[in-house]
């Protein structure tokens with residue numbers, strides 16, 4: 542059976558969980574941006590990210606966290622911060638052997654969130 546949905550191409554729940562763990566590890570090692578997460582409960586943040594990626598990729602999950610606008614209010618996230626975070630996600634996708642077409646499909650869904658996440 543060929544995988545059809547983006548969710549399946551990401552490896553379903555197990556794949557998304559591993560992508561998220563790799564992403565968080567990459568993020569934790571980046572001195573440019575890790576300070577943004579100094580007060581973050583990583584276990585809760587991890588669950589939110591998994592739920593969000595599942596919903597965005599069409600996995601049928603219902604993300605119950607804050608909107609992307611509300612989640613990033615007052616954080617003053619710059620374009621450079623955004624690019625760095627997306628870079629860590631791309632690395633995590635590669636680490637989990639996600640195909641380039643699936644990587645680009647996911648990034649195409651996340652890129653428009655830029656407006657809601659940065660400079661406010």
Ligand code: HEM
Pocket residue numbers: 574577578580581582586589590593605606607608612613616618622623624626627651652654658
């Ligand atoms: C495509 C880009 C991004 C996506 C999809 C994303 C997604 C999320 C999600 C789903 C949450 C959880 C919201 C909740 O708990 O209700 C969150 C929170 C957060 N994000 Fe982002 N984010 C992105 C970019 C960034 C960037 C660039 C930064 C800063 C470098 C950032 C910093 C944070 C912080 C500090 C939180 C709050 C964590 C906490 O609960 O303490 N995000 N983001």
